Amino acid sequence: MTVQLNHTIVAAHDKKTSARFLADILGLEVSEPFGPFVPVEIPGGVTLDYAETPEDITPQHYAFLVSEDDFDTIFGRVRSAGLTYWADPFHHHPGEINHNDGGRGAYFDDPNGHNLEILTRPYGSGS
Template sequence: MTVQLNHTIVSAHDKHASARFLADLLGLDVSPEYGPFVPVEIPNGVSLDYADADGDITPQHYAFLVTEDEFDTVFARIQRAGLTYWADPHHTHEGEINRNDGGRGVYFDDPNGHVLEILTRPYGSGG
């Protein structure tokens, strides 16, 4: 059996602004609105479908595996946007990147408090 993640729903206070935030940082397009969702398709075919939510949003974590060159590009966008970033998901090493498994990684928050991560090596891959 082949099982693949197709999409996940991301709660947002403003689905359009949140989808644009992610797409701009990662250099992706925002897809046309589909029902109550504003999708951002990741190149591996998975989409993050943003949906408006009332009240509090429980923060989730979304990690994006990128190449070394893509890391440089996205990280530059994070810095240009003036976003606070951390080397760890617990936000204890502010202004740093990590070098886990011989790669690089950095965490930052989206406007809804979701923790986003870019990394160049999957965790546990060695290096």
């Protein structure tokens, strides 16, 4: 059996602004709107499809595995944007990155409060 994640819907108060935020931070492109969605395609064919809602948004967690070089570039964008970042998902260690499994990782929030993570080593991959 082959199972592959194809897309997920991300709730946003302003879908265009939120899609642009993610694309700009990760160095990606915002795709053309598809129905009520504004998609951002992640390498590998998965899209995050932003959908607008006036309702309260329950923050979700989205983690992006990146290379060491891409981490430097993306983390540079996070810092240049003046975003607060943390070493942990519970936001107990502000202004720090982690070195889990011999890699590097950082967490930061998007405009809707979704907890975004960049990491260079998958959890449990060892050091």
